[in-house]
Amino acid sequence: MSSRITEARAFLVDIAVETERTDAIQSFEKQETVFVEVKTSDGLTGLGYSYTIGTGGRAVLSMLRDHLVPRLIGLDADRIEAVWFALYSATRATTTGAITSLALAAVDTAMWDIGAQRAGLPLWRLAGGSRRDVPLYDTEGGWLHLPTETLVEGALASKAAGLSGVKLKIGKPTGSEDLERLRAVREAVGSGFDIMVDANQSMTAAEAIRRARLFDGLDLAWIEEPLPADDIEGHRRLVASTATPIAVGESMYSASQFREYLVRGAAGIVQVDVARVGGITPWLKVAHLAETHNVDVCPHFLMELHVSLAAAVPNGRYVEHIPQLRAITRTQMEIVDGRALAPETIGLGIDWDEDAISDRTVA
Known part of the structure; x- marks a missing residue:
């Protein structure tokens, strides 16, 4: 029954x-x-x-x-x-x-x-069970208001903790200001450590193309949300103009939007957010769709939930470290050697404090 x-x-x-x-x-x-x-x-x-x-x-x-x-x-x-x-x-x-x-x-x-x-079963096993641990990168040390010295300190601390990369916000009034901040971090952490940048939909296609070229030589892991999410053609032009992967997804609200980006070659990284796309059910569809296009998934925010989903699928490349549930949970996401571990607790694996x-x- x-x-x-x-x-x-x-x-x-x-x-x-x-x-x-x-x-x-x-x-x-x-x-x-x-x-x-x-x-x-x-x-x-x-x-x-x-x-x-x-x-x-x-x-x-x-x-x-x-x-x-x-x-x-x-x-x-x-x-x-x-x-x-x-x-x-x-x-x-x-x-x-x-x-x-x-x-x-x-x-x-x-x-x-x-x-x-x-x-x-824990969620990561029920949803696919590809592997339990996922690389982790930090966002908390990269906010736009922070001075360059603080960005450098945060990046070095993340590297020392074994994390694989850091995300830095861009969108200063001039490209040279962004470049100065990014170059300082790259020089401090050296090669072999990922630096992601996030423009939060703040640029025109022309400006994004210009800044992507300005950042050549920094070996960026990706440029995130450079343009408004509904400008698919602008993203396609940007992808064609740069060797740096372009990441999109946190401001997309259906699986069909991701399909259009992938079919048109307008995205190199998919950042599908389980809350914004409508749940785990469509999240998995987007992740598997991205896999058929040979594109990695690096979900946006919600690390306590996304750790299980990124672990579930073979193309789950990264989890974003940005804590926000600690005030209402009893335990935290487990991190070992800089990698996030999907919880083995049955269910979603989030230890809510009622x-x-x-x-x-x-x-």
Whole structure:
């Protein structure tokens, strides 16, 4: 007899940032974390989540409470794909869009939590089990407001800790300012250590092409989000103009958007974000699609969840180290010799602190 969903609820938790975070277009002021809790007729409980970086959280919560959560009751809890598609089909008027995808992700991660519990497996094994450990790079030491000396110190500390690379924000008023900062870090860490750069969609295609050429010789691992995410043609032109891989994905909200980038040769690295693409179900589709194009996956943010997904697929190249759940979890992501280890705990593998979550619940 199949297990049915008997209860579901959505709620919003605010988590303060651990450090000042700035890029070329915005500041990360807080994480609005949208949770969905799902209970089944055979006694299982799944807890899923998604997020925004300071705005829109209540809109996502409203989508869940008013439209999606009520539709869950009575659905077969063992049919994750069917649940995802039923909710997606009920929101045709607002797909593809950020609010809907973020809401779907909160439900879908809860369903995968239940699915992993039922299977008696950790998420990384259930989703594919390619290998348990994944290389790690750091973002926390690379924010745009930080002086060059601090960037150098952070990069050297990451290298000493065994991490494989660091991400530095770019988008200063002039390319020469960006170049000076990047060159200082490269000279400090030497060769054989990855430096990624992130422009946060701040450039025109012409400026991105110019700066990519300016950075020649720095051996950058990738240039991330140089252009607005809907400028596929601009990204294609940029890819054709530089040997440095171009990374996209954190601002893309459906698998079909990734398909267009990959088919047109407009991306060298895929940074699919499980919350923004609509959950684990579409995340895996994007990862496997990227594999068919011989493209690596380096997911954006959400390291506590992405460590399991990057470990699940053969083309999961990196996990981004940027802690944000420590205020509401009892234990942290395990790091050994600079590599992230997917948790062996059954389910999503995130050790939630229910009291801390309750204290920070705002809606």
